[in-house]
Amino acid sequence: MLPIAVDAMGGDRAPGEIVAGARHAAEELGIPVVLVGRPDEMGGTGDLPIIEASEVIAMDAEPGTSVRRMKDSSLVRAAEAVRDGHASAMVSAGNTGATMASALLRMGRIKGISRPAIATPIPVPGSTPTTLLDAGANAECRPEWLVEFAQMGAVYARDRFGIEAPRVGLLSIGEEAGKGSPFVKECWEHLSRPEWVTSAGAEWIGNVEGRDVMTNEVDVIVTDGFTGNVVLKTLEGAMQALIGRLLVAIDTDDVTREAGDTLAPALDEMVSELHPDSVGGALLLGVKGVCVISHGSSSAGAMTNAIKVAAEMVKVDMVGHLTTAAAPQ
Amino acid sequence: MLPIAVDAMGGDRAPGEIVAGARHAAEELGIPVVLVGRPDEMGGTGDLPIIEASEVIAMDAEPGTSVRRMKDSSLVRAAEAVRDGHASAMVSAGNTGATMASALLRMGRIKGISRPAIATPIPVPGSTPTTLLDAGANAECRPEWLVEFAQMGAVYARDRFGIEAPRVGLLSIGEEAGKGSPFVKECWEHLSRPEWVTSAGAEWIGNVEGRDVMTNEVDVIVTDGFTGNVVLKTLEGAMQALIGRLLVAIDTDDVTREAGDTLAPALDEMVSELHPDSVGGALLLGVKGVCVISHGSSSAGAMTNAIKVAAEMVKVDMVGHLTTAAAPQ
Numbered sequence: 106m107l108p109i110a111v112d113a114m115g116g117d118r119a120p121g122e123i124v125a126g127a128r129h130a131a132e133e134l135g136i137p138v139v140l141v142g143r144p145d146e147m148g149g150t151g152d153l154p155i156i157e158a159s160e161v162i163a164m165d166a167e168p169g170t171s172v173r174r175m176k177d178s179s180l181v182r183a184a185e186a187v188r189d190g191h192a193s194a195m196v197s198a199g200n201t202g203a204t205m206a207s208a209l210l211r212m213g214r215i216k217g218i219s220r221p222a223i224a225t226p227i228p229v230p231g232s233t234p235t236t237l238l239d240a241g242a243n244a245e246c247r248p249e250w251l252v253e254f255a256q257m258g259a260v261y262a263r264d265r266f267g268i269e270a271p272r273v274g275l276l277s278i279g280e281e282a283g284k285g286s287p288f289v290k291e292c293w294e295h296l297s298r299p300e301w302v303t304s305a306g307a308e309w310i311g312n313v314e315g316r317d318v319m320t321n322e323v324d325v326i327v328t329d330g331f332t333g334n335v336v337l338k339t340l341e342g343a344m345q346a347l348i349g350r351l352l353v354a355i356d357t358d359d360v361t362r363e364a365g366d367t368l369a370p371a372l373d374e375m376v377s378e379l380h381p382d383s384v385g386g387a388l389l390l391g392v393k394g395v396c397v398i399s400h401g402s403s404s405a406g407a408m409t410n411a412i413k414v415a416a417e418m419v420k421v422d423m424v425g426h427l428t429t430a431a432a433p434q
Numbered sequence: 435m436l437p438i439a440v441d442a443m444g445g446d447r448a449p450g451e452i453v454a455g456a457r458h459a460a461e462e463l464g465i466p467v468v469l470v471g472r473p474d475e476m477g478g479t480g481d482l483p484i485i486e487a488s489e490v491i492a493m494d495a496e497p498g499t500s501v502r503r504m505k506d507s508s509l510v511r512a513a514e515a516v517r518d519g520h521a522s523a524m525v526s527a528g529n530t531g532a533t534m535a536s537a538l539l540r541m542g543r544i545k546g547i548s549r550p551a552i553a554t555p556i557p558v559p560g561s562t563p564t565t566l567l568d569a570g571a572n573a574e575c576r577p578e579w580l581v582e583f584a585q586m587g588a589v590y591a592r593d594r595f596g597i598e599a600p601r602v603g604l605l606s607i608g609e610e611a612g613k614g615s616p617f618v619k620e621c622w623e624h625l626s627r628p629e630w631v632t633s634a635g636a637e638w639i640g641n642v643e644g645r646d647v648m649t650n651e652v653d654v655i656v657t658d659g660f661t662g663n664v665v666l667k668t669l670e671g672a673m674q675a676l677i678g679r680l681l682v683a684i685d686t687d688d689v690t691r692e693a694g695d696t697l698a699p700a701l702d703e704m705v706s707e708l709h710p711d712s713v714g715g716a717l718l719l720g721v722k723g724v725c726v727i728s729h730g731s732s733s734a735g736a737m738t739n740a741i742k743v744a745a746e747m748v749k750v751d752m753v754g755h756l757t758t759a760a761a762p763q
Contacts, residue, residue: 230682231682244607276664278660278667286574286658314667315670316671320671331607331614332661334644341645342646342649343647346649350559354703361697364694367693372680
C-alpha cells in the first residue's frame with residue numbers, strides 16, 4: 106500500500122501530537138505514513154519519510170483563497186501526493202474548509218457526484234455508529250444532491266462498518282412523508298425513487314428525526330450541510346454538558362466521590378465509547394481519493410485512529426465502490 | 435386571576451394524567467383551573483369547573499382541517515375560553531399543530547408579529563435554561579421573522595427566568611458573521627439592526643453554534659422552525675442515549691451496581707434537572723394569550739408544571755410585554 110499522507114502542520118496541537126500519532130500508526134500498527142510539512146518544525150519523526158511543504162494554511166484562514174494562493178502548503182501538497190500516486194490517502198486535522206478545497210481541486214470529483222460531502226460517524230451506544238452526511242461541506246444543497254449523499258453514505262457504512270444493506274433515512278421533523286420544510290419534501294421525492302437504492306445496495310427507510318441519530322433505528326442519515334453541522338455540534342455540546350453534570354453529581358460528598366472512584370473505569374469506557382475521537386474522524390466523500398478530516402483538537406490517539414481509518418478505506422477500495430455506485434446509469 | 439383552561443383530552447396519557455396534574459395544581463398550589471373536554475371521560479375531577487366539549491382532535495390528525503371542522507373540540511373550546519375572557523391561558527399536551535392552529539385562529543396574532551413561534555426552554559446544568567425558538571411552528575421562515583422571534587424570546591426569557599438583558603444569538607455553523615447558509619446570513623443582516631434590540635431590552639451577540647445550546651453562553655437562540663425542531667429532538671435523543679449508556683456502565687458488576695445505588699439520589703437529581711418536563715413545556719409566543727404546549731407524553735407532574743408556568747406568565751403579563759416589544763415603531 107502507498108503511504109498515507111499526513112498533514113503534519115494542521116490542527117490545534119500540530120505538529121507535536123500529529124507527528125506522535127503518525128509515528129504510532131507507522132511503528133506500532135505497521136501502516137505506511139508520509140508526513141507533509143516543514144521538516145524543521147516537526148521534531149522527532151523517526152524513520153518516517155517526509156514530503157516538504159513550506160507553507161501552512163492557518164486554522165481560521167479563508168479556505169478558497171488560501172488553497173489557490175498557497176501552492177506549497179502542507180494541505181495542497183498532501184492532496185497532490187494522492188493525485189500523483191505518491192500517497193494512497195490524505196489525513197488532516199487542519200482547516201476543514203481548506204482540506205475540502207485542496208482535496209476537491211487537486212484530486213477532483215468522482216463522476217456522477219455534484220458535490221463532495223462530509224460523512225461523520227456518530228457513536229451509538231451498543232451498536233455501530235450512525236453515519237451523518239452532509240455534516241458541513243455544503244451549507245446549502247439542492248434536493249438531488251441528497252440522493253448522491255445517500256449513495257455515498259451507504260457505500261461508506263458498508264465499507265467502514267460492514268453493514269450489508271445500510272438503512273438510509275432523511276432527517277426531518279416528523280416521520281410521515283409530508284413532514285418537513287419544502288426543501289426536505291423535495292428531497293423525499295428524489296430519495297423515494299428506487300434507482301439509487303439498487304445501485305448503492307441500500308434500504309430507504311424514509312424520514313427520521315433528531316432523536317433517532319444515536320439509536321440503532323438507522324445507519325445513514327442524509328441532510329443538508331447546515332442542518333448536519335448543527336446536529337453534530339449540538340450532540341458535542343450535549344455530551345459535554347451531560348458529562349460535566351455527571352461529574353458534579355459524583356462530587357456531591359465523600360460517599361458519592363468514593364462511589365465515583367469505583368465507577369471510574371466503567372465511566373471512562375463510556376466516555377471514550379461516546380467520544381468522537383474514538384470513531385476516527387470524518388471523511389470527505391465524493392473526491393477521487395480517501396480524505397480524512399480529523400477534529401481540529403485531535404490528540405495523537407485521534408490521529409492514529411484517523412490514519413487507521415484512512416488505511417482501511419484504501420484497503421477495501423472505498424473510492425472504487427463510490428465510483429461504481431455513483432456512475433450515471 | 436381567571437382560571438387556566440386545561441385541555442383534558444390532549445396527550446398520550448389523557449385524560450388520567452392530565453386531570454391528575456390539573457387537580458394537583460388547583461388543590462396543592464392554589465392555581466385556578468378549568469378542565470375542557472368530555473366530562474364523562476375525565477374520571478374524578480374534584481371541585482374543578484368544566485367547560486364541556488364533545489370532540490377530541492387526535493394526536494395524529496391533520497391540524498388545519500381538524501381545527502376548522504371540529505368546532506366543539508376541547509382544543510378549540512380552550513382557545514375560545516381565553517379569547518372570550520373565561521380563562522386566562524390554555525394548556526394542552528395534545529396535537530401540537532392543532533394547538534397552534536386553535537390558538538392562532540381563535541385568539542389571533544399580536545400586532546407586529548407575522549408568525550407565532552414555539553419557544554422551548556432547554557435545561558442548562560448549573561444555570562438558567564436557554565430558550566430556543568422557533569422550535570417547530572414554522573418549518574420554513576422568512577429572515578425578517580427571526581427578528582420577531584428574537585424580540586419575543588427576549589421578553590419571554592426576562593419574564594420567565596428573570597434575565598434582565600437576555601443575550602440573543604442566531605444559530606449558525608460558525609461564529610463569524612459570514613458563516614452559514616444564505617438564509618442565515620440574511621437573518622444576521624436583519625438581526626444586526628439595533629432597533630429590535632432596544633425595543634426588546636436584549637443584547638445581540640451574533641452567531642452561536644449547536645454546542646452553545648446547553649451552556650451559559652447565550653440566553654435565547656433564534657432559528658427557523660425546521661432547524662429548531664431538529665435541535666430539540668437531537669438533544670432529547672442524546673440525553674436518552676447517554677443516560678441509557680450510563681445505566682449500562684453502572685450495571686457492569688456487583689461492585690459497580692453498589693456504587694450506582696449510592697449515587698442514585700444524585701443521579702436522579704441530575705436526570706430530573708435535565709428532563710424537559712421539569713422546565714414545564716413550551717410556549718406558543720405571538721398569539722393574544724398564554725398558550726402552553728406540553729410534551730405529548732406529559733405525566734401529571736409535567737402537567738402541573740405546565741399549568742404553573744401558564745399562571746406565572748399570566749401574572750407577569752407576558753402577553754402585554756410581547757405586545758409592547760413587537761409594536762411597530
